[in-house]
Amino acid sequence: MNRKQIPxxxxxxxxxxxxxxxxxxxxxxxxxxxxxxxxxxxxxWAAGFKNYFAxxxxxxxxxxxxxxxxxxxVDCSSQTELVLSEKVGFRSGGIMFTSNDTPDEEFVxxxxxxxxxxxxxIRHIDALERSAGIPELLxxxxxxxxxxxxxxxxxxxxxxxxGVTRDQIVEAFRIAKNKGAKRFALxxxxxxxxxxxxxxxxxxxxxxELAVKIKNxxxxxxxxxxxxxxxxxxxxxxxxxxxxxxxxxxxxxxYEKIIIPASLAPVKVVFECGRLITGPYGYLISRVLHVTSxxxxxxxxxxxxxxxxxxxxxxxxxHITVSGKENEPHxxxxxxxxxxCENADxxxxxxxxxxxxxxxxxxxxxTGAHGYSMGYNYNGxxxxxxxxxxxxxxxxxxxxxxxxxxxxxxxxxxxxxxxV
Amino acid sequence: MNRKQIPxxxxxxxxxxxxxxxxxxxxxxxxxxxxxxxxxxxxxWAAGFKNYFAxxxxxxxxxxxxxxxxxxxVDCSSQTELVLSEKVGFRSGGIMFTSNDTPDEEFVxxxxxxxxxxxxxIRHIDALERSAGIPELLxxxxxxxxxxxxxxxxxxxxxxxxGVTRDQIVEAFRIAKNKGAKRFALxxxxxxxxxxxxxxxxxxxxxxELAVKIKNxxxxxxxxxxxxxxxxxxxxxxxxxxxxxxxxxxxxxxYEKIIIPASLAPVKVVFECGRLITGPYGYLISRVLHVTSxxxxxxxxxxxxxxxxxxxxxxxxxHITVSGKENEPHxxxxxxxxxxCENADxxxxxxxxxxxxxxxxxxxxxTGAHGYSMGYNYNGxxxxxxxxxxxxxxxxxxxxxxxxxxxxxxxxxxxxxxxV
Numbered sequence: 001m002n003r004k005q006i007p008x009x010x011x012x013x014x015x016x017x018x019x020x021x022x023x024x025x026x027x028x029x030x031x032x033x034x035x036x037x038x039x040x041x042x043x044x045w046a047a048g049f050k051n052y053f054a055x056x057x058x059x060x061x062x063x064x065x066x067x068x069x070x071x072x073x074v075d076c077s078s079q080t081e082l083v084l085s086e087k088v089g090f091r092s093g094g095i096m097f098t099s100n101d102t103p104d105e106e107f108v109x110x111x112x113x114x115x116x117x118x119x120x121x122i123r124h125i126d127a128l129e130r131s132a133g134i135p136e137l138l139x140x141x142x143x144x145x146x147x148x149x150x151x152x153x154x155x156x157x158x159x160x161x162x163g164v165t166r167d168q169i170v171e172a173f174r175i176a177k178n179k180g181a182k183r184f185a186l187x188x189x190x191x192x193x194x195x196x197x198x199x200x201x202x203x204x205x206x207x208x209e210l211a212v213k214i215k216n217x218x219x220x221x222x223x224x225x226x227x228x229x230x231x232x233x234x235x236x237x238x239x240x241x242x243x244x245x246x247x248x249x250x251x252x253x254x255y256e257k258i259i260i261p262a263s264l265a266p267v268k269v270v271f272e273c274g275r276l277i278t279g280p281y282g283y284l285i286s287r288v289l290h291v292t293s294x295x296x297x298x299x300x301x302x303x304x305x306x307x308x309x310x311x312x313x314x315x316x317x318x319h320i321t322v323s324g325k326e327n328e329p330h331x332x333x334x335x336x337x338x339x340x341c342e343n344a345d346x347x348x349x350x351x352x353x354x355x356x357x358x359x360x361x362x363x364x365x366x367t368g369a370h371g372y373s374m375g376y377n378y379n380g381x382x383x384x385x386x387x388x389x390x391x392x393x394x395x396x397x398x399x400x401x402x403x404x405x406x407x408x409x410x411x412x413x414x415x416x417x418x419x420v
Numbered sequence: 421m422n423r424k425q426i427p428x429x430x431x432x433x434x435x436x437x438x439x440x441x442x443x444x445x446x447x448x449x450x451x452x453x454x455x456x457x458x459x460x461x462x463x464x465w466a467a468g469f470k471n472y473f474a475x476x477x478x479x480x481x482x483x484x485x486x487x488x489x490x491x492x493x494v495d496c497s498s499q500t501e502l503v504l505s506e507k508v509g510f511r512s513g514g515i516m517f518t519s520n521d522t523p524d525e526e527f528v529x530x531x532x533x534x535x536x537x538x539x540x541x542i543r544h545i546d547a548l549e550r551s552a553g554i555p556e557l558l559x560x561x562x563x564x565x566x567x568x569x570x571x572x573x574x575x576x577x578x579x580x581x582x583g584v585t586r587d588q589i590v591e592a593f594r595i596a597k598n599k600g601a602k603r604f605a606l607x608x609x610x611x612x613x614x615x616x617x618x619x620x621x622x623x624x625x626x627x628x629e630l631a632v633k634i635k636n637x638x639x640x641x642x643x644x645x646x647x648x649x650x651x652x653x654x655x656x657x658x659x660x661x662x663x664x665x666x667x668x669x670x671x672x673x674x675y676e677k678i679i680i681p682a683s684l685a686p687v688k689v690v691f692e693c694g695r696l697i698t699g700p701y702g703y704l705i706s707r708v709l710h711v712t713s714x715x716x717x718x719x720x721x722x723x724x725x726x727x728x729x730x731x732x733x734x735x736x737x738x739h740i741t742v743s744g745k746e747n748e749p750h751x752x753x754x755x756x757x758x759x760x761c762e763n764a765d766x767x768x769x770x771x772x773x774x775x776x777x778x779x780x781x782x783x784x785x786x787t788g789a790h791g792y793s794m795g796y797n798y799n800g801x802x803x804x805x806x807x808x809x810x811x812x813x814x815x816x817x818x819x820x821x822x823x824x825x826x827x828x829x830x831x832x833x834x835x836x837x838x839x840v
Contacts, residue, residue, distance in 0.1 A: 056761060056799045061831055061838040077761040080800030080827055087840040101709055101720030101759035121712045145715050158715040161757045161766065165714050192763070289521055292541045294585050295565050295578040300521030309796075313733045337581045339521035341476060341497040343612070346581065376729075376796035379476045380500030383830070388837075400833045407500055409829070410803070411481055413820045417808075418481040420507040 004237055006283050006363050007031075007389070010324030013285060013361050016387065016395050022361070023286040023303035024401070025372050025386045027058075029066060031281040032368075033391070036070040039276070042248035046255070048268035052096040054229050055081040057274025057369035058282070060386055062398040064088045067277065075229075075272040076115070079106045086113055096226070096272065098141065098187065100162060104131035111135055118187050118226070122168045125175050138176045139185035139226065140164050144206060148190050157190050169210065173218045184220050186211055189228030193275060195239060197247040203227055204251045204269075208258040215264060224268040227251075231276040235317045235366050242276070275369040282368020284308050284384075288360045289339070297334050299356045304338030305345045306381035308367055309374040312344040319365040320348055328354035336362070340379045372399070382407060424657055426703050426783050427451075427809070430744030433705060433781050436807065436815050442781070443706040443723035444821070445792050445806045447478075449486060451701040452788075453811070456490040459696070462668035466675070468688035472516040474649050475501040477694025477789035478702070480806055482818035484508045487697065495649075495692040496535070499526045506533055516646070516692065518561065518607065520582060524551035531555055538607050538646070542588045545595050558596045559605035559646065560584050564626060568610050577610050589630065593638045604640050606631055609648030613695060615659060617667040623647055624671045624689075628678040635684060644688040647671075651696040655737045655786050662696070695789040702788020704728050704804075708780040709759070717754050719776045724758030725765045726801035728787050729794040732764040739785040740768055748774035756782070760799045792819075802827060 007028060008016070016026070036051075043049040052075035053067045059081065064074060065088055073094040074085040085095055092114030099106060100120045104127065110117050111132035118139040119125060128134060143163025146156070157163075164172050173184060186207055191199055204227060211222040234241050251269065259267050286303035310316035320336055322328075330352040338345040347364060356362075375383045386399035411420050427448060428436070436446070456471075463469040472495035473487045479501065484494060485508055493514040494505040505515055512534030519526060520540045524547065530537050531552035538559040539545060548554060563583025566576070577583075584592050593604060606627055611619055624647060631642040654661050671689065679687050706723035730736035740756055742748075750772040758765040767784060776782075795803045806819035831840050 059800060061836075061840050065838045076800075078759075078800040080797075080802065080824055083824060084800065084828075084840065088838060098761065099759070100761050101718075101757060103709055103722060103759070121710065121714070123710065123712055127710065143714060155763055160763060161714070161718055161720075161755060163714065289523055290541065290543065290547065292543055294541070294563060294581070294583065298521075298581055300581075302523060335581060337521060339498075339519070339523070341518065341520050343575060343580060374796060374798050376794060377500075378794050380479060380496075380498040380504065382500065396837060397833070397835065398837060399830050402830055404500055404503060406826075406829055408504075409826055410819050410822055413817070415817065416481075417816060417818060418485045418508060420481050420504065 004319045004321065004365050006321070010361065013323050017285070017287070017361065020385055020387060020397065023284060023301070023307050023384045025307070025367060025384060026283045026285055026389060027063060027278065027368055027386065028281040028389050030391045032063070032066060032278055033070060035281065036067060036072065036277060039244055040071060042244040043269065045248070045252050046269040047266050050268070050270045051277065052270060052272045053277055054272050054274030055085060056373055058278045059084060059373050060398055061088050062388055063278060079109055082106065082109050082113060082115065098272065102127070107132040116185060118185070119164070120162055122164050122172045122175070125172065125179065129179060134176065134179045134181050136181065137183040137185065138181040139187050139224070140169065140172050142169050142186060142188045142207070142210065144188065144190060148206070162189065170214055170217050173214050173220055177218060177220050184222050185224035185226060186214070186222045187226035187228060189230055189272070191230035193232035194230050195232040195234065195242055197242045197250070200227060200231065200247055201250040201254065204254050205258070208254055211264055211267065212258060212262040215262060221264060222267060224270055226270045226272060229272040229274055231271070231273050233275055233279040233366060235319065237319060279369035280366050282366070282371055284364040284367040284371060286362050286364065288356055288358050288362060291356055291358055297332065299334045299336045299353070299362070301336065301338055301347065301362055303364070303384070304340045304381055305342060306340070306375050306378065307384050308347070308364060308371050309376070310370060311347050312342070318347060318367065320351060320353065321363045321365070322354055322356055323361040323363055325354040325360070330354055332356065340381065342378065377407060380407065424739045424741065424785050426741070430781065433743050437705065437707070437781065440805055440807060440817065443704060443721070443727050443804045445727070445787060445804060446703045446705055446809060447483060447698065447788055447806065448701040448809050450811045452483070452486060452698055453490060455701065456487060456492065456697060459664055460491060462664040463689065465668070465672050466689040467686050470688070470690045471697065472690060472692045473697055474692050474694030475505060476793055478698045479504060479793055480818055481508050482808055483698060499529055502526065502529050502533060502535065518692065522547070527552040536605060538605070539584070540582055542584050542592045542595070545592065545599065549599060554596065554599045554601050556601065557603040557605065558601040559607050559644070560589065560592050562589050562606060562608045562627070562630065564608065564610060568626070582609065590634060590637050593634050593640055597638060597640050604642050605644035605646060606634070606642045607646035607648060609650055609692070611650035613652035614650050615652040615654065615662055617662045617670070620647060620651065620667055621670040621674065624674050625678070628674055631684055631687065632678060632682040635682060641684060642687060644690055646690045646692060649692040649694055651691070651693050653695055653699040653786060655739065657739060699789035700786050702786070702791055704784040704787040704791060706782050706784065708776055708778050708782060711776055711778055717752065719754045719756045719773070719782070721756065721758055721767065721782055723784070723804070724760045724801055725762060726760070726795050726798065727804050728767070728784060728791050729796070730790060731767050732762070738767060738787065740771060740773065741783045741785070742774055742776055743781040743783055745774040745780070750774055752776065760801065762798065797827060800827065
């Protein structure tokens with residue numbers, strides 16, 4: 001009935017929790033690798049296929065290292081993410097820099113690294129030239145405006161702060177060419193957490209057709225078409241995962257219909273998926289502190305929005321199971337809350353669960369992307385550890401939990417008016 | 421026309437920005453002290469009046485020290501906030517512990533400190549007794565359910581995860597008395613950022629009447645009535661601040677009508693205000709990186725949701741001025757965005773401003789509460805410094821900006837699988 005599983009029994013989890021206090025994030029290496037390989041297999045027709053993993057989804061060096069071993073690059077959005085990626089060993093063509101409202105120093109770092117720079121705005125060409133010089137390879141983020149519908153999470157493209165508009169995109173490539181760029185890439189990102197693969201098929205069609213138009217009007221060959229990210233995952237048990245095989249086949253057909261006749265081949269097809277890559281293979285493990293009865297029934301966890309913000313700020317659904325009680329009747333109705341003094345700090349509202357007791361271990365599913373990375377210290381909460389379930393069954397610490405000294409770090413400096 | 425001001429000219433701000441790179445939070449000591457004194461003056465009729473400042477609003481030790489000098493206590497919601505408050509020098513009756521879904525070790529710390537423990541749930545009496553013992557003084561948080569309407573931000577009281585219900589509250593005091601508590605306090609918090617002072621007058625009436633009921637039914641005298649926080653501030657220029665003098669007078673009348681005839685006097689009246697105390701006297705100072713034209717016009721700042729999350733997650737209004745252009749015609753329509761790759765990262769949508777240029781210093785107002793404290797590191801963003809404008813006009817660093825080493829701190833530990 002409930003197809004969402006964690007590959008660990010209650011006894012396994014209790015054993016881990018004896019070594020690492022709850023709450024903690026746990027990632028499943030085997031599942032991450034298998035999923036990465038299936039994604040790459042689906043696109044094996046596309047020479048040079050690559051996924052640039054969106055670092056913001058899971059900025060953990062060990063996870064990035066695993067994805068590197070599976071052939072992925074990284075998509076960075078800031079100086080810090082560029083530095084992190086370089087430290088993990090990503091180099092030049094393995095780094096995409098898709099930023100927004102970019103400070104000069106980030107252009108400098110990205111150019112020094114040889115990253116693929118994906119400009120968010122036509123005026124950023126000047127900023128890039130001034131700060132770091134125009135690199136040989138330049139990419140632009142395209143925003144199709146009202147010619148695409150967007151989706152619920154990302155909103156209407158014409159309301160989004162990102163990208164180069166329909167009226168600007170051809171001109172952007174012309175300017176880049178005139179300023180000395182020799183190689184060109186085209187990118188878009190018009191959906192977030194979208195489960196309909198046809199949405200991305202239409203994105204491919206849009207970009208392929210635009211590549212042809214750019215070739216015709218500016219005389220430059222787009223060498224890489226970057227479909228962005230936005231591929232969703234089934235957070236709810238009844239949702240269906242994207243069929244990446246079908247997606248790849250349909251994009252392949254479009255490639256043959258549009259790219260080949262235009263003599264644009266070979267064009268590299270790449271993605272910037274984050275959520276699709278790690279989302280389903282991470283779990284937030286938390287212990288029940290209190291089960292209480294007010295005007296509603298509450299399950300109070302030792303985790304909070306500090307560990308997972310999506311339910312609180314987006315009203316996002318995350319599946320919840322109670323370890324060891326997966327097959328018990330789900331006949332109790334609870335709000336599952338975190339421990340913040342913040343009204344929105346609820347992991348689930350009116351959720352049917354088995355009868356929960358204080359001390360139970362609760363598994364919050366699909367926290368492998370935009371989970372830890374969105375955590376904060378509100379209410380003085382400390383961020384949790386990240387653990388990796390290795391392929392051989394070992395559990396390894398891949399990020400230590402924050403300590404109270406981490407919390408105090410920025411309050412302690414020479415000349416601080418109040419010592420703490 | 422625009423009555424919102426920062427007490428610093430463009431030249432002043434540029435001078436500060438030469439020493440401390442933008443973005444930074446800046447607090448106005450003089451205004452904070454004057455406001456604190458006015459609040460206390462309004463309640464000078466109430467013996468033992470105290471505001472327990474909600475640490476979560478602005479957990480900076482120098483700000484807490486200033487409020488301590490003005491006679492305030494602290495309201496803590498977690499272990500970390502308790503430790504921070506103790507380090508600043510708050511002791512016993514100066515610390516209120518209003519937590520939620522509380523772990524045992526926090527009860528232990530609070531009892532050790534002699535903090536006033538404000539229990540969120542009737543079942544927490546047992547948890548407190550088991551973990552730390554029942555202290556002499558015990559407080560309960562009351563949730564009136566559908567007998568109060570709540571307000572937009574906090575939602576309906578009967579949907580809130582907080583407090584002891586109408587059916588439980590008298591019993592809670594009875595149990596506490598039977599378990600040996602000798603002194604009692606009563607608390608509620610049913611609104612957030614509410615600007616209608618009459619809402620809090622009704623809260624006072626509700627608590628005073630409940631105190632009488634508890635005396636009659638359990639035979640205990642409530643010695644402190646804690647009105648909670650939730651007193652709003654005028655984020656929008658046309659909004660009116662709460663008249664705390666009028667509020668105090670009306671509560672005084674109710675005190676004489678309800679508390680005195682019931683022979684309950686003296687009852688201490690206390691609050692847990694955070695936003696009202698520091699909110700209007702903090703500013704987020706940011707520099708314009710790019711002004712861009714897409715399907716809309718954008719002002720891109722070097723700040724982001726990492727520095728101020730309220731507009732992005734609540735759609736909250738924060739007033740924005742452009743330093744040195746306060747009196748220019750506000751005839752340009754912009755979205756003011758942060759630099760995150762996150763669609764919600766906008767400080768304002770469709771805001772009329774003077775014509776903005778790259779390099780301008782922008783002042784985001786009313787960030788003195790729930791500003792820095794809600795910051796995160798999403799997209800690898802580093803949290804900003806906090807500065808204090810001293811009463812003598814000096815500017816002092818009261819929290820250093822995060823560095824990239826802070827960001828890496830939890831990735832660096834013995835045995836880390838990937839070195840960074």
